[in-house]
Amino acid sequence: MTVHYLGVLRVAEELGVTRHAVHKWRSRYPAGGEHAFPEPDVEIDGIPGWRPERVAELRRWREGLPGRGAGGGRPSASQQEYLQEAGAHGLSTNEALRLIDALIEQSPQMTRAGACAWMLGHWRA
Incomplete structure (x- = not known):
């Protein structure tokens, strides 16, 4: 294996x-x-x-990084688009990020950008 x-x-x-x-x-x-x-x-x-x-x-x-950059910085373009769409579906930023984390946990081969794209496709279908 x-x-x-x-x-x-x-x-x-x-x-x-x-x-x-x-x-x-x-x-x-x-x-x-x-x-x-x-x-x-x-x-x-x-x-x-x-x-x-x-x-x-x-x-x-x-x-947990100290100093500049702590807090994760600016989200990628795909994540920004996903977060906007998630807000339109009534999710808070924290809820939307937890949803992506859960999706990645279930499908570890999926990247964060891929998970955002998948959710966008699901919502827009």
Whole structure:
């Protein structure tokens, strides 16, 4: 049975940042330090991998970043569009974000942008 992990690029997509930001965080917040970046579950030839079910943990880590950028920054264009449509359907921002998190938890292969697009398609069908 093949085990799937999220690489740096996929973690970056899930957090709405560049892969460069993930690499920077890993070096800036090493294991054992204050606010350490979550350690990967596997490393193959120096390439880290995280289990898909740890996306929520990675998001919580990012939300706890001190200083500039704490709070997640500006949502991506697809997420902004999704949040607007969610508001039109009576959801608060928190409810809409929890809905996306639940959708991703049920389908770990889905990116945040993909989940937003799926919900938009569902509402507009």
